[in-house]
Amino acid sequence: xxxxxxxxxxxxxxxxxxxxxxxxVGLDSxxxxxxxxxxxSDDPIFEFNKSIIDATKDIVCAYKPNLxxxxxxxxKGYESLIKTVNYIPESIPVIxxxxxxxxxNTAEMYAASVFNELQCDSVTFNPYMGFxxxxxxxxxxxxxxxxxxxxxxxxxxxxxxxxSDGKTVYEQVMNKLVEWxxxxxxxxxxxxxxxxxxxxxxxxxxxxxxxxxxxxxxxxxxxxxxVCKYSGIKNYLALINVSRNVIYAGDGKDFATEVKKxxxxxxxxxxxxxx
Amino acid sequence: xxxxxxxxxxxxxxxxxxxxxxxxVGLDSxxxxxxxxxxxSDDPIFEFNKSIIDATKDIVCAYKPNLxxxxxxxxKGYESLIKTVNYIPESIPVIxxxxxxxxxNTAEMYAASVFNELQCDSVTFNPYMGFxxxxxxxxxxxxxxxxxxxxxxxxxxxxxxxxSDGKTVYEQVMNKLVEWxxxxxxxxxxxxxxxxxxxxxxxxxxxxxxxxxxxxxxxxxxxxxxVCKYSGIKNYLALINVSRNVIYAGDGKDFATEVKKxxxxxxxxxxxxxx
Numbered sequence: 001x002x003x004x005x006x007x008x009x010x011x012x013x014x015x016x017x018x019x020x021x022x023x024x025v026g027l028d029s030x031x032x033x034x035x036x037x038x039x040x041s042d043d044p045i046f047e048f049n050k051s052i053i054d055a056t057k058d059i060v061c062a063y064k065p066n067l068x069x070x071x072x073x074x075x076k077g078y079e080s081l082i083k084t085v086n087y088i089p090e091s092i093p094v095i096x097x098x099x100x101x102x103x104x105n106t107a108e109m110y111a112a113s114v115f116n117e118l119q120c121d122s123v124t125f126n127p128y129m130g131f132x133x134x135x136x137x138x139x140x141x142x143x144x145x146x147x148x149x150x151x152x153x154x155x156x157x158x159x160x161x162x163x164s165d166g167k168t169v170y171e172q173v174m175n176k177l178v179e180w181x182x183x184x185x186x187x188x189x190x191x192x193x194x195x196x197x198x199x200x201x202x203x204x205x206x207x208x209x210x211x212x213x214x215x216x217x218x219x220x221x222x223x224x225x226x227v228c229k230y231s232g233i234k235n236y237l238a239l240i241n242v243s244r245n246v247i248y249a250g251d252g253k254d255f256a257t258e259v260k261k262x263x264x265x266x267x268x269x270x271x272x273x274x275x
Numbered sequence: 276x277x278x279x280x281x282x283x284x285x286x287x288x289x290x291x292x293x294x295x296x297x298x299x300v301g302l303d304s305x306x307x308x309x310x311x312x313x314x315x316s317d318d319p320i321f322e323f324n325k326s327i328i329d330a331t332k333d334i335v336c337a338y339k340p341n342l343x344x345x346x347x348x349x350x351k352g353y354e355s356l357i358k359t360v361n362y363i364p365e366s367i368p369v370i371x372x373x374x375x376x377x378x379x380n381t382a383e384m385y386a387a388s389v390f391n392e393l394q395c396d397s398v399t400f401n402p403y404m405g406f407x408x409x410x411x412x413x414x415x416x417x418x419x420x421x422x423x424x425x426x427x428x429x430x431x432x433x434x435x436x437x438x439s440d441g442k443t444v445y446e447q448v449m450n451k452l453v454e455w456x457x458x459x460x461x462x463x464x465x466x467x468x469x470x471x472x473x474x475x476x477x478x479x480x481x482x483x484x485x486x487x488x489x490x491x492x493x494x495x496x497x498x499x500x501x502v503c504k505y506s507g508i509k510n511y512l513a514l515i516n517v518s519r520n521v522i523y524a525g526d527g528k529d530f531a532t533e534v535k536k537x538x539x540x541x542x543x544x545x546x547x548x549x550x
Contacts, residue, residue, distance in 0.1 A: 028381065068381045071388035078353050099376050101401050103428040103495075106303065106343045113346035126376055128403045128423060130430020148403060153378040155405020158451060162444065164437040169444070176433060220378075 008121055008144035008187045009211065012093050013236045016061040022233050023267045024095070024213070025056055026243030027065040027084060031073070033248050035255045045073070045080040050087055052247055055260040059267050062121075062239055063088055064213075066097040085118055093121040095213065095239075099148060101126040101133050108136040115140045122146060124191060124213070127173055131180060134188070138180075144187035144211070149173050149203065152193025152216030170199070171206065178207050189213055192231075194222025194240070201230035204237075212238040217266075218245030228273035242266055283396055283419035283462045284486065287368050288511045291336040297508050298542045299370070299488070300331055301518025302340040302359060306348070308523050310530045320348070320355040325362055327522055330535040334542050338363055339488075339516055341372040360393055368396040370488065370514075374423060376401040376408050383411040390415045397421060399466060399488070402448055406455060409463070413455075419462035419486070424448045424478065427468025427491030445474070446481065453482050464488055467506075469497025469515070476505035479512075487513040492541075493520030503548030517541055 006014075016022060027049055031039070034048040041047045053063070065084055070077035088094050100110045100123060114123040115137075122144040125134055137145045150160055150170040160170045167175075174190060181188040189211035192200050204212070212231055216222035217240055224240075231238035246266065250258025281289075291297055302324055306314070309323040316322045328338070340359055345352035363369050375385045375398060389398040390412075397419040400409055412420045425435055425445040435445045442450075449465060456463040464486035467475050479487070487506055491497035492515055499515075506513035521541065525533025 030384070066377070066381055066384075068375075068377055068384035068388065072384040072392065074388070074392040075350065075353055075357065077388075078350055082350065097377075099401070100343075101374050101376075101423075102341070102343055102372075103426070103430075106341055109305070109341075109343035109347040113343065113349070113352075117347065117349040126374070126401045126403050128401050128434060129426050129428060130433030130435075132428050132430040151378070151404050153404060153407050155378075155407040158405030159403060159444065159448065160405075162437075162439040162447060164439045164444070169434065169437065169439070172434065172437060 007142045008093060011091070011121060012061060012211070012239065015092050016236060019058055019060060020271060021059055021061045021267045022238060022240050022270050023060050023263060024062040024064050024239040024241040025052065025060050025246050025263065026097070026215070026241050027052065027063055027247065028069050028243040029247065030069055035251045035253070037253055043080055043083065045070070045077070046083045049080070049084040051256040052259055053087055055256040056246070056263045057089055057092060059260070059263045060092065062093040062095055064095040064097050064241055082118065085120060095122040095124065095146065096120040097124045099124050099126045101129050103129065104132045104136060107133050111137045111140060115143050124148065127176070134180060135184070138184040138186035144189055146189040146191050146211070146213040147173070147177050149177065149190040150192050150196055150199055152195045152220050152222065156193065156196070174203050174207050178210060181210065187211065191215065194224070194227045195220055197223050197226035197230060200227060204230055204232050209237070213241060214238055215241045218242045224269060225273050228270055233270070234274045240270055282417045283368060286366070286396060287336060287486070287514065290367050291511060294333055294335060295546060296334055296336045296542045297513060297515050297545050298335050298538060299337040299339050299514040299516040300327065300335050300521050300538065301372070301490070301516050302327065302338055302522065303344050303518040304522065305344055310526045310528070312528055318355055318358065320345070320352070321358045324355070324359040326531040327534055328362055330531040331521070331538045332364055332367060334535070334538045335367065337368040337370055337514055339370040339372050357393065360395060370397040370399065370421065371395040372399045374399050374401045376404050378404065379407045379411060382408050386412045386415060390418050399423065402451070409455060410459070413459040413461035419464055421464040421466050421486070421488040422448070422452050424452065424465040425467050425471055425474055427470045427495050427497065431468065431471070449478050449482050453485060456485065462486065466490065469499070469502045470495055472498050472501035472505060475502060479505055479507050484512070488516060489513055490516045493517045499544060500548050503545055508545070509549045515545055
C-alpha cells in the first residue's frame with residue numbers, strides 16, 4: 001500500500017485555499033459532445049480532458065472523472081482515464097466516481113484498483129451492502145471515500161426516502177457513515193445531491209464534520225445559494241461538483257477559453273454565497 | 276445497439292438444459308491464488324480462466340466474472356477480462372458482476388460498456404439510486420440485469436433489514452424490481468444471498484417469476500439444500516453462483532482436473548436437491 005503523507009482532507013483544503021475554490025469539475029467526457037476538431041486525434045477524450053485541466057487547474061478544488069464515460073470505450077477508454085489521472089497536477093485531489101460496492105474480499109480488489117493502480121485520492125461508494133463492503137477501503141491511509149447518501153436524481157425517491165424507525169433511509173445512512181468514520185478514523189464523506197437543499201441542511205446538522213460531495217448543480221437544477229448556505233462550505237466541508245455546465249461550455253477551437261470562463265463564473269458565484 | 280434474437284432467459288434455460296446445470300461459475304480470478312506454474316505466462320489470469328472454461332463449459336449454466344478482480348490490475352486486467360469474455364462459448368450466458376449504479380445519462384454509458392463493448396449478456400446492478408438508474412439498461416433488447424436485493428455478506432444487516440411500512444428494505448426492493456420488470460418488459464432479475472434461506476423462500480413468494488442469481492454457497496456458508504428447495508430452481512428461475520470453491524479447487528499442474536471434479540460435484544449436489 002502506498003501511504004500518503006498528507007491526508008485527503010488536508011490536500012483538499014490546501015487546493016481549495018490555493019484556488020479560492022470549492023468547485024470540483026466532473027470529467028464526464030462524452031465523445032459525442034466534445035468539440036469536432038478534437039475527434040481526429042489519437043485519443044480525443046484525453047486531448048479534451050487535457051485542455052479542460054490546463055484551463056481550470058487554478059480554479060478548481062478537485063476533479064471527478066466518472067468511470068462510466070471511460071468504460072464505455074473499453075480498453076481505449078481506460079487508457080484515456082489513466083492518462084487523464086496522471087495529467088492532473090499532484091496537488092489537486094482526484095475523486096474517481098465509480099459508486100463501487102461489493103463483499104469484503106472483492107472490495108479489497110476495488111480499493112486496490114482505485115488507490116494503487118489508478119493512484120486516485122478518493123472514490124465514490126454505494127453503501128447498500130453495509131460495513132464490510134467499505135471496510136477494505138479504510139486500510140488506505142490518507143485516501144478517502146464518498147458514500148452515496150441522498151442522490152440528486154429522481155430515483156432517489158424510490159428507496160432513500162423510505163421511513164424506518166422514524167428516520168428516512170438517507171438519514172440512517174448518514175448516521176452509519178458518521179459511526180463508521182469515527183470507528184475507523186478514515187475520511188468517509190457523503191454524496192448529497194444539490195437538488196435536495198432542505199435535506200442537505202438537516203444532514204449537515206447530523207454530520208457536522210463529514211465532507212460532502214455535492215452533485216446536481218447546473219444541468220440537474222440544484223439551488224446553488226441554498227447549497228452554499230447549508231453545506232458547511234465556509235468551514236471547508238463541501239465540494240460542489242459541476243460537470244456538463246463547465247466541460248461543454250464551448251464547442252469551437254477556442255472551447256477551452258469558454259470552459260475557463262464558465263469555471264470562473266461558477267467558482268465566483270459559489271464564493272459570493274459564502275458569508 | 277446489437278440486438279440478440281434470443282433473450283437472456285431463453286439462453287440461460289437452453290444452456291441449463293444442455294449442461295443439466297444450475298451452477299454459475301464465478302471467475303473471481305486472483306493472481307495471488309492461481310497455480311504457480313501459470314504465473315510465468317504473459318497473461319496469467321487469462322490462461323487460468325481459459326483452463327477453467329475448458330474444464331467446466333459443459334457443466335455450467337453461466338459464467339460470472341467479477342470486474343473488481345480485473346480492475347485491480349489496470350489495463351492488463353481489462354485485457355484479461357475482454358479475452359475471457361470472448362473465449363466463453365457464445366451459447367453460455369456471461370453475467371458481469373459490477374454492481375453498477377449511476378444517474379440516467381451516466382447509466383447509459385455503463386450499459387454501453389457492458390452490452391456493446393464487452394458483449395456480456397447481463398450485469399449486476401445496485402438499486403439504491405432507483406428507477407432512472409436502471410432504465411437505460413432496459414433499452415438493450417435480449418439482455419438482462421440482476422439487481423442486488425438481499426446480499427450474502429454480514430453488512431446486509433446494516434440497511435437491507437430496516438423495516439419501513441411493515442416491510443424490510445429488501446422486500447421493498449424486490450417489490451420495485453417486479454414492478455420495473457413488468458413496466459419495462461425487461462429481464463430484471465434479483466441477487467439474493469444463499470446465506471439467508473428463509474428470506475429467500477419468502478422472496479420467491481413475492482416474486483414468482485423473477486430470475487434469482489444466488490451467491491453465498493461455499494466459502495460464505497449458505498445452505499445448498501434449502502436454497503435449491505426454496506429458490507424455484509426446478510422451474511428454471513435460479514442460478515447458483517460458486518466462485519472460490521470451484522476455481523481454486525486445485526493448485527498443481529493438473530488443477531483443471533480438480534476444478535472439473537469440484538464443478539461436477541456441486542452441479543450434481545444441486546440436482547440431487549431438485550424434486
